Amino acid sequence: MVDIATRVYNHTWKLDPIIRSLLDSDYYKFSMQQLIRRFHPDVTATFALTNRTRTIRLAEVIDERELREQLDHARDLRFKPKELIWLAGNTFYGRERIFGPDYLAFLKDFRLPEYQLEKRDGQYELTFAGKWAETTMWEVQALAIINELRARATMRSLSKLELDILYANAKAKAWEKIKRLRRLKEEVGTLKISDFGTRRRHGYLWQQWMMEAMADALGPEVFTGTSNMKLAMDLGLEAIGTNAHELPMVYGALAKTDEELLKAPYRVLEDWARIYDQNMRIILPDCFGTAHFLAHAPDWVADWTGARPDSKDPTEGTEELIAWWRAKGRDPAKKLVILSDGMDIDSIEETARRFTGKVRIGYGWGTNLTNDFKGCVPNGDPDALAPISVVCKVVEANGRPAVKLSDNPLKATGPAEEIARYRRVFGTVGMTAHPVLV
Numbered sequence: 122m123v124d125i126a127t128r129v130y131n132h133t134w135k136l137d138p139i140i141r142s143l144l145d146s147d148y149y150k151f152s153m154q155q156l157i158r159r160f161h162p163d164v165t166a167t168f169a170l171t172n173r174t175r176t177i178r179l180a181e182v183i184d185e186r187e188l189r190e191q192l193d194h195a196r197d198l199r200f201k202p203k204e205l206i207w208l209a210g211n212t213f214y215g216r217e218r219i220f221g222p223d224y225l226a227f228l229k230d231f232r233l234p235e236y237q238l239e240k241r242d243g244q245y246e247l248t249f250a251g252k253w254a255e256t257t258m259w260e261v262q263a264l265a266i267i268n269e270l271r272a273r274a275t276m277r278s279l280s281k282l283e284l285d286i287l288y289a290n291a292k293a294k295a296w297e298k299i300k301r302l303r304r305l306k307e308e309v310g311t312l313k314i315s316d317f318g319t320r321r322r323h324g325y326l327w328q329q330w331m332m333e334a335m336a337d338a339l340g341p342e343v344f345t346g347t348s349n350m351k352l353a354m355d356l357g358l359e360a361i362g363t364n365a366h367e368l369p370m371v372y373g374a375l376a377k378t379d380e381e382l383l384k385a386p387y388r389v390l391e392d393w394a395r396i397y398d399q400n401m402r403i404i405l406p407d408c409f410g411t412a413h414f415l416a417h418a419p420d421w422v423a424d425w426t427g428a429r430p431d432s433k434d435p436t437e438g439t440e441e442l443i444a445w446w447r448a449k450g451r452d453p454a455k456k457l458v459i460l461s462d463g464m465d466i467d468s469i470e471e472t473a474r475r476f477t478g479k480v481r482i483g484y485g486w487g488t489n490l491t492n493d494f495k496g497c498v499p500n501g502d503p504d505a506l507a508p509i510s511v512v513c514k515v516v517e518a519n520g521r522p523a524v525k526l527s528d529n530p531l532k533a534t535g536p537a538e539e540i541a542r543y544r545r546v547f548g549t550v551g552m553t554a555h556p557v558l559v
Contacts, residue, residue, distance in 0.1 A: 122333055125326045126284040129276060139269045139325060140195040143231070144204045144351040146261045147319050148213070148362030151350065152397065155224045156368070157254045160392050166253035166371060166523075168260055169516045170245060170267065171534070173557055174509035178243030183270045188245070189238065191266045196233045205229060207354050214400040233259055253371065253518065260367075260513040264320040267511055268492065272323050275498075275505050283499050287506075290497035291323075295331060298466045298490075299338045306343055309473050313483040314339070315361040316347035317461050318491030321508055321559065328491045332356055348485070361485070363403040363429050363459065364393065366525050367515050370408060374518040379546050386414055390422060403459060404428045407528045409543060411438065412551030415445045423449035427457030427481070432528040434555070435460045435472050441551075443480055453480045461485030463559050488559040508559050530554045 157164070172179055205225055213219045234251040236259070245267075249259040279287065306312040316335070322328040332352050335344040346359030353360040372385040386409060394402060402425040406414040411433065423446060430438025439460070443453040458480050460472060469484055476482050494506035514534050515523045524535030524543045531554050533540050 122330055123326050125324075125330060126281065126288045128326055129273075129324075130281045130284050136190055136194060138194050139191050139266050140198065140262050141325065142204065142351050143195075143198050143200050143233075143258075144208075144354065145265070145319075145325065146258065146350055147317075147348040148350055148353075148360045149348065149364055150258055150261055151208070151220065152362060152401065153364055153368060154254055154257055155220060156392060156396055157257060158224060158227060159396065161253060161371075164253040164371065164375065164519055165251060166256050166515050166518045167248055167250040168256050168263075168513050169249075170247040170263060170511065170513050172244055172509065172511045174511065175244075177271075177509050179267065179271065179511075180240045180243050180245050182274050183245070183267070184274070185238070185240070187270060188266070191270065192236055192238070192263070195262050195266065196235075199230075199232060200228050204351075204354070208350075211354075211360075213360055214398075216398060216400065219397075227254075231255070231258075233262070236263075247513075248516075257367065257515075261320050263513050264511060265322060265325070268321050268508075269324045271509070272494075272506060279498075286499040287494070287497050288327075290499070291327070291494050292330075292334075294493055294497065295334060299334065301466055301470065302339060302343065305470055305473055306339075309477040311477060312343050312473060313345050314343055314469075315345045315359075315483065315485055316349065316352075316490060317361075317485035317487040319349045320513075321488040321511065322491040323494055323506070328352065329356075331491055332358065345483070363401070363485075364389075364405055366405065366408045366431075368393075369405075370515050370523040370525055371518040373409070373543070374515075374521045374523040382543070382546055383417070387419060387422070390425070399426050402426045403457070405431060406442075407432045407438075409524075409526045409547040410550065410552055411441060411528050413547045415441070420449065423451050427459065429459040429461060429485070431462045432532055433462075433551075433553075435462070435464065435468055436475060438528075439472065439476055439480065439482070454478070455481070457481045457483060459483045459485055461487060463488070465489040510557050510559050526552070528552050529557065531557050 208220050209225055234255045237248045239246045249256045332347055346361040347353050348362050368389045369386045372389050373382055376382040376385050404425050428442050439458050446453045446456055464486055488508045492508040496503040498505045517523055522536050522539045524539045526533050526543055530552055
């Protein structure tokens with residue numbers, strides 16, 4: 122394994138790149154990009170960075186020159202021949218050649234589009250405008266850059282010894298989690314954990330270390346893979362992913378009437394099913410409210426493999442899905458629920474004990490797997506490296522505002538007047554505010 126403390130301390134080269142490859146992104150960005158190019162090649166979309174942890178003034182923590190250097194470096198990258206060969210020849214979700222030749226030819230010359238960067242009220246306003254099929258790929262890499270630059274700035278004052286202690290503390294925390302997962306597996310019999318932590322990771326090297334540790338300590342029976350395509354390729358892991366709110370948000374923005382807006386979430390699923398088979402058919406029901414989505418979903422949606430509840434309490438969200446499948450005459454025990462919103466070791470234990478045997482349950486473990494450094498800084502502020510809630514969301518498509526309502530109103534995005542319109546169209550049943558931590 123890499124000596125991370127030494128690598129962090131020895132920043133002797135001009136630029137220590139955060140994004141080393143365009144493959145250093147999540148699986149779902151590739152599956153969605155292929156769909157976007159297939160059905161909406163001419164749609165334009167703008168993405169924007171939002172720091173929901175307003176107490177952290179990122180523009181005062183992260184040096185603008187360093188940020189621009191990292192963004193510019195990412196724009197200079199191209200897919201390597203061996204990466205394209207891996208994408209073409211690897212098996213994803215049990216299917217060979219899931220990425221078609223037209224899409225792979227597009228990737229051969231792909232580069233990240235231009236960005237716009239300004240400072241306002243202690244925060245960065247970072248936006249990406251252009252063809253949707255191009256701007257979509259900035260989301261994960263922009264977030265990884267922001268999070269790692271913040272971590273680097275915080276650690277810059279630490280000595281080599283202090284860095285050694287920092288990472289020793291973080292490794293000890295990780296080991297305690299792994300031991301609890303081992304005990305949980307013995308208790309419940311079946312446990313499936315995958316890494317969803319690229320976007321808000323502490324750093325690339327730490328994510329790599331965590332993947333190696335999880336794979337070595339838990340084995341493939343428990344640690345099923347990673348969303349990060351580069352790490353999947355380099356470490357021989359399964360690439361894992363579903364789809365994101367971005368799709369219904371853009372389909373909703375493109376809708377010309379309220380009636381078309383109501384159909385937008387299901388049109389996403391119709392297009393998805395034209396490309397991807399049952400293994401990848403996981404619904405994401407909460408973009409405009411889970412209760413409305415399930416109440417109005419066509420019957421065929423209940424035949425999909427499973428669902429990923431994303432903005433409700435995980436227990437509440439899973440119970441809601443189980444009740445819906447039962448009402449539709451489907452056996453919940455045969456369905457897959459992927460829990461991924463802010464999961465930590467406590468919530469994994471709680472839900473595994475509650476739902477094992479009632480539903481097939483899996484975990485996409487994100488920020489609290491790849492960025493849990495709270496309390497690890499020696500002789501310093503215990504919250505200095507605590508993760509923050511920063512997102513990069515689509516804000517408009519073809520010049521029309523994009524909206525996400527969410528089951529948690531505090532996570533709603535979009536202009537106030539459009540949020541009010543969407544709430545009128547979809548209602549607010551089942552929506553409850555609770556703190557957004559990561």
